[in-house]
Amino acid sequence: MKVMKTLKRCSIFILCLLSLLRWELTVQSDLGNNDTDVLVVGVPADRCPVFYLDPETKETTGIGVDLMRVAAEEAGYSVSFKIISEKTNKDALDNPEYDIIMPFGSAIKSSSGKESIVTENLIQTPFTMVTKGNKNLPAINESHIGMLSSLAGGAETVKQLYPGIGITLYDTMQECVKALRAGEVDALMHNSYVWSYVLQKPSYSDLKVQPATMFSMDFRAGALNTPEKRVIVDRLNTGIDKLSDTRKQAIVLDYTSRRLYQNDFWDYIFEYRFILVPGTIFFVLFVIGIVHRQRAIHRQQEEKIRELKERDPLTGVLNLEGFTKRVEELLLTHPENQYLLSFSNIKNFKFINESMGRETGDELLRFWAQKSTATFSDEEAMGRITGDRFAVLRKFTDAEQMGIDEKEVFEPLRNYFTDRGKEIQLQICTGVYAITPEDHKNIDVDRMLDYARMAEKKVRETLKTGYEFYNPEQWEKGKQIVDISGHLPAALQGGEIQVWYQPQVDYTSGIISGAEALCRWKHAKLGWISPGVFIPTLEETGMIFDLDSFVWDKVCQDLHRWNMEGKRHSVSVNLSRSDIREDRNIPGIFYELTKKYDLDPDQLRIEITETAYVENPGFLIKNTSELREYGFQVEMDDFGSGYSSLHMLKEVPVDRIKMDLHFLTGSGDMEKSRIIITQVIKMIDLLGMKLIAEGVETKAQADFLEEIGCKEMQGYYFYKPMPVDDFEKAWDKV
Ligand code: C2E
Numbered sequence: 001m002k003v004m005k006t007l008k009r010c011s012i013f014i015l016c017l018l019s020l021l022r023w024e025l026t027v028q029s030d031l032g033n034n035d036t037d038v039l040v041v042g043v044p045a046d047r048c049p050v051f052y053l054d055p056e057t058k059e060t061t062g063i064g065v066d067l068m069r070v071a072a073e074e075a076g077y078s079v080s081f082k083i084i085s086e087k088t089n090k091d092a093l094d095n096p097e098y099d100i101i102m103p104f105g106s107a108i109k110s111s112s113g114k115e116s117i118v119t120e121n122l123i124q125t126p127f128t129m130v131t132k133g134n135k136n137l138p139a140i141n142e143s144h145i146g147m148l149s150s151l152a153g154g155a156e157t158v159k160q161l162y163p164g165i166g167i168t169l170y171d172t173m174q175e176c177v178k179a180l181r182a183g184e185v186d187a188l189m190h191n192s193y194v195w196s197y198v199l200q201k202p203s204y205s206d207l208k209v210q211p212a213t214m215f216s217m218d219f220r221a222g223a224l225n226t227p228e229k230r231v232i233v234d235r236l237n238t239g240i241d242k243l244s245d246t247r248k249q250a251i252v253l254d255y256t257s258r259r260l261y262q263n264d265f266w267d268y269i270f271e272y273r274f275i276l277v278p279g280t281i282f283f284v285l286f287v288i289g290i291v292h293r294q295r296a297i298h299r300q301q302e303e304k305i306r307e308l309k310e311r312d313p314l315t316g317v318l319n320l321e322g323f324t325k326r327v328e329e330l331l332l333t334h335p336e337n338q339y340l341l342s343f344s345n346i347k348n349f350k351f352i353n354e355s356m357g358r359e360t361g362d363e364l365l366r367f368w369a370q371k372s373t374a375t376f377s378d379e380e381a382m383g384r385i386t387g388d389r390f391a392v393l394r395k396f397t398d399a400e401q402m403g404i405d406e407k408e409v410f411e412p413l414r415n416y417f418t419d420r421g422k423e424i425q426l427q428i429c430t431g432v433y434a435i436t437p438e439d440h441k442n443i444d445v446d447r448m449l450d451y452a453r454m455a456e457k458k459v460r461e462t463l464k465t466g467y468e469f470y471n472p473e474q475w476e477k478g479k480q481i482v483d484i485s486g487h488l489p490a491a492l493q494g495g496e497i498q499v500w501y502q503p504q505v506d507y508t509s510g511i512i513s514g515a516e517a518l519c520r521w522k523h524a525k526l527g528w529i530s531p532g533v534f535i536p537t538l539e540e541t542g543m544i545f546d547l548d549s550f551v552w553d554k555v556c557q558d559l560h561r562w563n564m565e566g567k568r569h570s571v572s573v574n575l576s577r578s579d580i581r582e583d584r585n586i587p588g589i590f591y592e593l594t595k596k597y598d599l600d601p602d603q604l605r606i607e608i609t610e611t612a613y614v615e616n617p618g619f620l621i622k623n624t625s626e627l628r629e630y631g632f633q634v635e636m637d638d639f640g641s642g643y644s645s646l647h648m649l650k651e652v653p654v655d656r657i658k659m660d661l662h663f664l665t666g667s668g669d670m671e672k673s674r675i676i677i678t679q680v681i682k683m684i685d686l687l688g689m690k691l692i693a694e695g696v697e698t699k700a701q702a703d704f705l706e707e708i709g710c711k712e713m714q715g716y717y718f719y720k721p722m723p724v725d726d727f728e729k730a731w732d733k734v
C-alpha cells in the first residue's frame with residue numbers, strides 16, 4: 001500500500017514536471033514564431049538570376065530566394081517572399097511589413113538611422129566590374145564606378161572595403177550602361193551572377209567583364225536590431241548553419257546554367273540590324289519605286305487622254321482646244337518672249353481635194369504639219385483649227401526669222417505638187433498678229449486668233465497669196481526689242497557701247513566745271529542708234545540696269561584714271577527710274593564703286609529724272625536721302641519738262657536742279673516763260689539748292705540765264721557729247 005502511494009506521488013510529480021516542460025516549450029516557441037511560423041522576407045526583383053519574378057508563374061524566385069527558402073525551412077519557417085517597394089534595402093529596413101530583408105553584405109544603418117543586425121552569411125557572392133571594351137581599369141581603390149541605386153546597401157559595404165573608391169548610383173541598368181559608355185564612370189559593379197544574366201543582352205556585347213577585379217561579398221539577410229528580430233535572426237542562423245556547401249552550389253548552378261535572359265523586341269532589332277536596316281531601306285525604296293511608277297503610269301494615262309482630247313489625229317499637231325491651252329501656258333510662263341501668232345489657209349485646197357482625192361489632201365496637210373514643227377522649240381506650238389487652217393505660235397529671236405520660215409516651210413509647201421511633177425502651185429494666205437506685252441498680261445487666245453484670221457482674210461480678198469500683219473507697228477516694235485534687248489549682252493561684251501561725255505561749263509569764267517556721261521551705241525546691224533530709242537526699250541524689257549551698271553563702272557574707271565593723273569573731276573551719271581527697285585540697293589552699289597576705284601563720293605553726281613519722283617515719290621525720296629548720306633550729289637534731271645510742282649521742290653531732298661531749256665524754247669508766250677524761269681531760279685536759290693541749265697543752244701539763251709542768276713550750263717552752244725579722248729583734250733585746253 002505504501003509502495004502504491006509512493007508510486008502515485010511519483011507519477012503526479014512526473015506529470016507536473018512534464019506539464020511544466022510543455023509550458024516552457026510553448027512559451028519559447030511563441031516568442032520565436034511571433035504567433036506563426038510564416039516568415040515574410042523582403043527582396044528586390046530587379047536582379048535576375050539572384051532575385052527576379054518568374055515570367056511564367058509570376059512568383060519571386062532566384063538564387064537568393066532558394067537559398068533563403070531552404071535555410072528558413074531548415075529553421076522551421078514557412079517563407080513568403082515580398083518584393084520590396086522601397087527604392088533601396090536601406091529604406092526597406094524601416095518598413096515593419098517585412099520580417100527580414102535581403103540581401104546585405106554587412107549590417108548597416110537604416111534610412112531612419114536605426115542600427116541593424118544581419119544573419120550568418122548564406123553564401124559568398126562574387127562581385128566583379130564590367131567596362132566598355134577591354135579598357136584598363138585604375139586600381140579599384142582609385143576608380144570611379146557606377147552601381148544600381150537599389151544596391152545602396154552593397155555600395156556602402158564596398159565603400160567600407162575600399163574607402164578610396166568613387167561610387168555613383170543610377171536607377172536602372174540602362175542608365176548605368178549609358179553612363180559607362182559616356183565615360184562618366186570607369187566601370188560598373190554588380191554581382192557576377194547578375195552580370196551573367198545582364199550581359200546576355202545583345203546590345204551589351206561591347207561590355208566586358210574584368211575578371212581581375214573580382215572580390216567576394218557576404219550575402220546575408222538583415223533586420224532592425226530589435227529583440228523580436230534578434231530571435232528571428234538567431235533562428236535563421238540555425239537553418240543557415242545546416243546548409244552544406246554542395247547544396248548551395250547546386251542552387252547557384254541551377255540558375256547560372258540556364259539561359260534566363262529573353263530577348264525583347266529591341267534586342268531582336270539590334271541582333272538582326274544588319275539584315276533589318278538594309279531590308280528596311282530596300283523596302284522603303286521599293287515602296288517609293290512603286291508609288292513613282294504608279295504616278296508615272298497615271299501621268300501617262302492622263303497624257304494619253306489629253307492627247308486624245310487635244311490632238312488632231314490626222315496631222316498629230318494640236319487641235320483648237322489643245323492649241324488654245326498651250327498658247328495660254330506659253331504666254332503665261334514666258335513673258336520675256338516675243339511671239340507671233342499666225343493663221344494660215346490654203347486658198348485652193350477645195351480644188352485639190354476634189355481633183356486629186358481626199359487622201360492626197362490629207363498627205364499635204366501632214367506634210368505641212370511636219371515641215372513646220374520640225375523647226376520648233378519647246379516654247380512654240382502649232383494647231384490645226386479646222387480643215388486646211390493652221391495656227392502657229394512662233395517665237396522670234398531675230399528679224400530674219402520670217403525669211404527663214406518662208407524658205408524652209410512655205411516654199412516647199414507651195415511647191416509640194418510641182419516638186420512631185422504636177423502643175424499645181426499652192427496658194428497660201430497667212431495673217432499674223434504680233435503679240436504685245438499687254439497680251440501676256442490679259443491672255444485671250446480667241447481674240448488673238450481673230451486678229452490673225454482678219455489679217456488672213458485681207459490677204460485672201462485683196463492679194464492672191466502671202467502674208468499680212470494685223471498690227472505691223474507692233475511687229476516693228478517687236479523687232480526693235482529683239483534687236484536692242486536681245487543684242488545688249490553681246491553689245492556690252494563686244495565694245496559696241498561707249499560712254500561719251502558732255503562738258504558742263506561755268507559761263508562767267510568759261511571753265512569746264514563737270515560733265516554728263518551719256519552712252520552711245522554703234523549697233524553691229526543697225527549702226528548708230530539714239531539713246532532716245534534704246535533707253536525706253538531697255539526700260540520696258542527690264543534690261544536698263546545692265547547698261548547703267550556698265551556706264552557707272554566705266555565712268556568710275558575714268559575718274560580713277562584722272563585722279564591718278566592729278567586731274568580731279570566730277571561727273572554726272574544717269575539713273576533710270578526702273579533701276580530703283582526694292583531688291584536693289586542702289587546707294588550701296590554706288591558706295592561699293594567708290595571703294596573699288598578709290599573715289600570721293602562727291603565726284604559722282606547722280607541724275608534722277610523729275611518724272612521718276614512723280615511716279616514713286618516715297619521710295620525715291622528714301623533712296624535719294626541715302627545717296628546723300630553717303631556723300632553723293634543728287635540732281636533732279638529734266639526739271640521743267642514734265643510735272644514740276646512746288647510741292648515736289650519742298651519734299652525731294654536733292655543738291656542740284658537740272659533745268660531743261662525746252663521750257664524756254666517750246667511753244668507759248670515766251671515772255672511769260674521768261675518770267676516764270678526768272679522766278680523759279682530765284683526760288684531754287686532761296687531754297688539753298690544749286691542749279692544748272694541743260695540744252696543751252698544759243699548765246700542769247702546763255703546770256704539770259706547768266707543775267708537771271710544761272711551760271712552753270714550744258715548744251716550744244718558749248719560742247720556736244722564727245723568720246724572720252726576728245727573730252728580729255730577739251731578739258732586740257734581750258
Ligand atoms: P538727259 O539725261 O536729259 O541727257 C541730256 C540729253 O540732251 C542728251 O541726249 C544730250 O545729248 C542732249 N543734249 C545736250 N545738249 C543739248 C542741246 O543743246 N540741245 C539738244 N537738243 N539736246 C542736247 P542723249 O544723249 O540723246 O540722251 C537722251 C537721254 O537718254 C538722256 O537725257 C538720258 O535720259 C538718257 N540716257 C543717256 N545715256 C544714258 C545712260 O547711260 N543711262 C540712262 N539711264 N539713261 C541715259
Ligand code: MG
Pocket residue numbers: 516573574607637
Ligand atoms: Mg541726264
Ligand code: MG
Pocket residue numbers: 637638658660694
Ligand atoms: Mg536731262
